[in-house]
Every structure is written in structure tokens, then in C-alpha cells.
Amino acid sequence: MAGKRLYDEMGEIKKGPWKVEEDEVLINHVKKYGPRDWSSVRSKGLLQRTGKSCRLRWVNKLRPNLKNGVKFSAEEERVVIELQGQFGNKWARIATYLPGRTDNDVKNFWSSRQKRLARILHTPTPPSSKSQKKSGKQVAALHQVPTLEAPKLSSSTEEESSSKAQSCSSSYIDYPETIKMVPLPELVLNSNLLSFEANILQLESSPVENKPCPEPQLDFPQIAPLQADDLPLTLESQEVITTFGDANFLNALASHAYASEIVQLPYASPCFEPERCCQNGGQGEDENPVTPDSFIDDFPMDMFDHIEPLPSPSEW
DNA sequence: AATCGCGCCAACCGCTCATAC
DNA sequence: AGTATGAGCGGTTGGCGCGAT
Numbered sequence: 001m002a003g004k005r006l007y008d009e010m011g012e013i014k015k016g017p018w019k020v021e022e023d024e025v026l027i028n029h030v031k032k033y034g035p036r037d038w039s040s041v042r043s044k045g046l047l048q049r050t051g052k053s054c055r056l057r058w059v060n061k062l063r064p065n066l067k068n069g070v071k072f073s074a075e076e077e078r079v080v081i082e083l084q085g086q087f088g089n090k091w092a093r094i095a096t097y098l099p100g101r102t103d104n105d106v107k108n109f110w111s112s113r114q115k116r117l118a119r120i121l122h123t124p125t126p127p128s129s130k131s132q133k134k135s136g137k138q139v140a141a142l143h144q145v146p147t148l149e150a151p152k153l154s155s156s157t158e159e160e161s162s163s164k165a166q167s168c169s170s171s172y173i174d175y176p177e178t179i180k181m182v183p184l185p186e187l188v189l190n191s192n193l194l195s196f197e198a199n200i201l202q203l204e205s206s207p208v209e210n211k212p213c214p215e216p217q218l219d220f221p222q223i224a225p226l227q228a229d230d231l232p233l234t235l236e237s238q239e240v241i242t243t244f245g246d247a248n249f250l251n252a253l254a255s256h257a258y259a260s261e262i263v264q265l266p267y268a269s270p271c272f273e274p275e276r277c278c279q280n281g282g283q284g285e286d287e288n289p290v291t292p293d294s295f296i297d298d299f300p301m302d303m304f305d306h307i308e309p310l311p312s313p314s315e316w
Numbered sequence: 317a318a319t320c321g322c323g324c325c326a327a328c329c330g331c332t333c334a335t336a337c
Numbered sequence: 338a339g340t341a342t343g344a345g346c347g348g349t350t351g352g353c354g355c356g357a358t
Contacts, residue, residue, distance in 0.1 A: 018327090107348080
């Protein structure tokens with residue numbers, strides 16, 4: 001299969017949905033050279049896709065151990081909400097806490113969640129792009145997070161990939177999916193959010209899926225439990241909020257509340273070895289069924305054990 | 317049965333950062 | 338030190354499926 005050319009009619013850059021054959025070519029490329037040198041996929045004439053496009057396809061769809069087609073669990077939702085409040089729209093960073101999830105997954109999840117919330121609350125969707133582009137620096141202020149301890153992220157998966165790609169040219173065993181585990185760090189969370197979520201969860205008639213929420217037992221400043229009629233919201237809105245405790249919304253509500261304190265939750269740490277994370281750090285996310293279409297989940301873990309060394313450019 | 321609205325998701329674009337030369 | 342190139346990240350868009358009407 002390697003070497004098969006998949007050009008479009010014009011021989012130009014191909015865009016749009018990927019075909020199975022293209023995936024196979026890309027997978028073969030990664031098998032041979034590792035998940036790097038994306039631009040060489042095109043320069044070698046294997047695919048008429050940009051390196052960028054190839055990388056994206058691999059990262060988002062073809063990588064082993066992705067939870068393709070699996071909805072976010074309640075626990076994952078909680079993690080995203082918390083981390084978005086903590087990190088802002090640093091999707092790649094947030095994704096490192098969610099084994100099997102990509103930054104795109106997290107981004108899409110958050111986006112649709114925001115849309116739905118905005119629609120139900122009859123508020124315009126918060127400006128997402130340019131205004132939030134500064135969010136990386138501004139979000140902390142926006143969220144009033146005074147004493148956040150950044151989790152010990154050695155780097156994002158992509159960063160790992162990139163740096164290792166450039167520093168270690170003789171072995172590909174160490175790419176993100178198989179990088180050594182980092183010790184499970186204690187993720188520090190904003191107790192404002194946790195308090196509110198804990199309180200809000202009390203409003204729920206049905207518990208959040210099968211995940212008991214430990215926060216109410218945590219010893220941090222208590223906020224008087226919210227009563228449904230404390231909020232000037234429609235019943236529908238309240239229902240959504242209880243289902244979707246939104247970090248921003250809750251923060252807005254909580255803006256008058258206590259300064260954050262440090263609490264620690266034992267959820268997934270940044271993880272660069274999804275398989276182990278799913279088993280250990282995934283915290284029950286294994287319950288998520290593997291979807292039939294996620295064939296890549298069946299990739300053998302030694303898939304890259306026989307990767308050939310990358311030839312030098314002069315050999316191309 | 318047709319249409320509409322919504323949610324989800326894949327993929328692209330533009331920008332930034334890192335590295336090589 | 339400056340420039341070119343590649344890679345990564347975040348935002349946006351468009352298509353598809355599905356349920357409601």
C-alpha cells in the first residue's frame with residue numbers, strides 16, 4: 001500500500017473527508033517513520049494532503065486508543081468544566097487529562113455545550129475566537145483563580161511528540177502514546193466551582209450518571225446550598241444548569257463568593273499513555289463501550305515496535 | 317413524507333512557536 | 338541574529354444524522 005498515490009483529479013492539494021485508502025497510507029507512514037515528518041507524506045508523493053492535514057488526521061482519528069464515537073462521560077464532563085475554568089481554552093492541555101480524548105474532542109464538546117447553554121438561557125454565545133484568544137492569559141483573571149497550582153505537565157502530548165521527534169531520531173517507541181507515565185499528580189481545582197457543582201448536584205433529582213460526587217464531603221468553605229428558586233431562571237434553564245454545571249456560568253454566579261481554596265481531586269492526570277490511563281487513571285471510563293467503527297482501538301500496542309529508522313532526507 | 321432545527325463532529329484556516337540553517 | 342520551514346494550537350465552518358413538528 002505504501003507508495004500508492006492518491007491524488008485528486010487535478011493533482012493539487014486534496015481536501016475534505018479522508019478515504020479509507022488515505023488512512024491506510026498515513027498509517028503505513030506512521031508505522032515506518034513514526035508520527036512525524038508529516039510534510040514528507042506529500043513530498044514523497046504518498047498523499048496529496050498537506051502535512052498539516054495528515055497530522056490532524058492522525059492525531060484526531062487514527063491514533064490508537066482514541067475514544068472515537070464515545071460520548072463524554074459525566075466524569076469527563078466534570079473534568080473539562082473544571083479544567084476549562086482553570087486553564088481557559090487550552091484544549092490541548094485539557095485533553096492531556098482525558099485519556100483517549102483529543103483537543104478537538106474537548107473543543108467540540110465545550111463548544112456545543114456552550115451553544116446549548118446559551119440557547120436555553122437566551123443569552124448570546126460568548127465571543128469565542130479573537131476575544132478569547134487572549135483567554136490563555138486572561139482567563140485566570142476572569143475566573144478569579146488566585147492560587148492555582150499548575151499540574152505537573154511535563155508537556156502536552158504534542159509537545160512530547162515534537163520535542164522527542166527532534167531529539168531522538170533513532171527510536172520511535174517513545175512517541176506520545178507510549179511515553180512513560182508521569183506519576184499521578186494531585187490536580188488542584190478551583191473550589192468555587194466545586195462548591196457550586198456540589199451544591200448544584202444536590203438539586204438534581206437524579207444523580208449524575210453513576211458517578212458519586214465526592215465534593216460535598218470536601219472541607220472547603222461552604223456555600224449555602226442553592227435552592228431552585230434562588231436563581232431567576234426558567235425551569236428549563238435550571239434543569240440545564242443542574243445537568244450541565246457550567247463553569248463560566250457558575251463562576252458568574254459565584255463571583256461574589258469565596259476566594260478559592262486549594263482542593264485536590266483524584267482524577268486523571270496528564271497522561272501520555274492512553275492505554276494505561278484508561279485502565280488506571282481513566283477512573284471507570286472503561287465502561288465506555290468501544291464503538292465498532294473505532295477500528296484503530298484494535299491496533300496492537302506493539303504496532304510501532306518495528307518502525308524503521310527514518311531515512312535521512314538525502315536518501316529520499 | 318417533508319421540512320426544520322439542533323447537535324455532533326471532521327476538517328480547514330490562521331496564527332504562533334520551535335527548530336534548523 | 339535573522340530567516341525559512343515545520344509543527345502545534347485554537348477558532349471556525351460545513352456536512353451529516355436525527356428527532357420533532
